[in-house]
Amino acid sequence: MIAEERRERILRELVLRGRVEVPEFAARLGLSGMTIRRDLAVLAERGLLRRVHGGAVLPDAADAPAIGARGIGSSGRPIATIGLIVPDATYYFPPVIRGASDAARAAGVRLVLGTTSYDAREEARQLIRLSESGVDAIMLVTARPQIDDQATWDTIAKIGTPVVLVERSAGGAPTSLRIDAVRSDHSYGAEIAVDHLAERGHRSVGLLCRESATAPWIVRGHARAIERWGLDPSAPVATAPSPRWGDGSTADVLRQFLDDCLAAGARAALVLPDDLALGLLGVAEERGLRVPEDFAIVAYDDEIASLASVPLTAVAPPKLAVGRRALETCFMRLEERDETPSQRTKLAPALNVRDST
Structure with missing residues (x-):
């Protein structure tokens, strides 16, 4: 590591932490304490830091290296x-x-x-x-x-x-x-969706999730809310595989899920993610069901839910x-x-x- 590169690292450390401790900083860089102390002396002469016992701190004009001539913290010279x-x-x-x-x-x-x-x-x-x-x-x-x-x-x-x-x-x-x-907190997100539906009189709420990192948390939150409200525990809970080009598997899952919901008396569902919820809306409309009068849908993600033919209520994670x-x-x-x-x-x-x- 050349001298100017070492000194740049020292200035970045000062901007980040406000202080450089020679023994710890030298060990982290794999250098001798003497090398770092020489660099501190050079930077002190330039007015870019103030030496103290065991290391260095920002100078009294604390903006000098952050926004001074060194430009540390700028787009070209990030901290x-x-x-x-x-x-x-x-x-x-x-x-x-x-x-x-x-x-x-x-x-x-x-x-x-x-x-x-x-x-x-x-x-x-x-x-x-x-x-x-x-x-x-x-x-x-x-x-x-x-x-x-x-x-x-x-x-x-x-x-x-x-x-x-x-x-x-x-x-x-x-x-x-x-x-x-x-x-x-995706589990909480699922709970607020079920709470919303239960508050509107739904006593059975299905759940359809595409395989994803989020799905296990959604399943747990849905189950907690179902138990807390005393809703029908037999409401369908289904998983949709990741879609494959043109094989119709997603449409089949959506039709079967809606059939299962209607057979179980569930007139509402939470669906992850948005595009799957839009698909369920389309299947429901094909069956002549009115949304939300005959079947209510809450999407999870809220990326495109508002663009549906019936704008979908949706849980929006704080991305x-x-x-x-x-x-x-x-x-x-x-x-x-x-x-x-x-x-x-x-x-x-x-x-x-x-x-x-």
């Missing part, structure tokens, strides 16, 4: 670089990415994106790639939870880079790992806020390192009521 690994960059995830990006821009942080295409093996490769590229921390959105999770925990332990899980539970991670997590909070959690971990306890944050979804209920 830190944080990786964001997502399964894909479409449908659900653009608001998460945008929330993280907005928070990164405000904090003077560079955001680097990687995708896994829902492949758990690619998840491990992306973690290693970003760590080796020198990112300061990583935000990891689940590829497929509980599919080779142990390999993910092993990789996180191996790379040593701070990791914040996004829309993923840290449950099951070894207690030796300090992992932060930020996610939507922007999740991305923003995850970035802020990464930044806090970089600022405070092991001085702050790990955080497991859940943010509550909201219910947007429209014509389908």
Whole structure:
């Protein structure tokens, strides 16, 4: 590492944490304390820091290196670089990415994106790639939870880079790992949907979920609300497989689910995700059912629910806020390192009521 690169790292550390401790910083970079002290002396002569016992702090004019000539915290010279690994960059995830990006821009942080295409093996490769590229921390959105999770925990332990899980539970991670997590409380989201339907007199509420990382939480929340309200426990709960090109499997599942609901006396359903809910609306209308008079539908995700022929009431996870909070959690971990306890944050979804209920 050349001298100017070392000094740049020192200034970034000062902006992040307000102080550089020579022994700890030298050990982290694998350098001698004498080398770091020489760099501190040079930077002090330039007026970019003030030396104190054991290290250095920001100068009395505390904006000098953040917004002074050094430009630390600008787009060209970020305070830190944080990786964001997502399964894909479409449908659900653009608001998460945008929330993280907005928070990164405000904090003077560079955001680097990687995708896994829902492949758990690619998840491990992306973690290693970003760590080796020198990112300061990583935000990891689940590829497929509980599919080779142990390999993910092993990789996180191996790379040593701070990791914040996004829309993923840290449950099951070894207690030796300090992992932060930020996610939507999808179980609560399912509960507010069932509450909404029960308050409108429905005594039986079906559930249809496409296979996804979100589905297990939705199933748990639906079951809790059914029990709490004393609703019919025999209401259909069904899973739709990921759609395959032109084979009609999704349409078959929708027809069967509606048949099962009507046979069980269920006149309402919660459906994950939006496009599946739109499909159920179409099947209901083909049968001559009026929505919501004969059958009520609540979608989960609220990406396109408002565009349905009957605008769908929908649960909206706080995707922007999740991305923003995850970035802020990464930044806090970089600022405070092991001085702050790990955080497991859940943010509550909201219910947007429209014509389908």
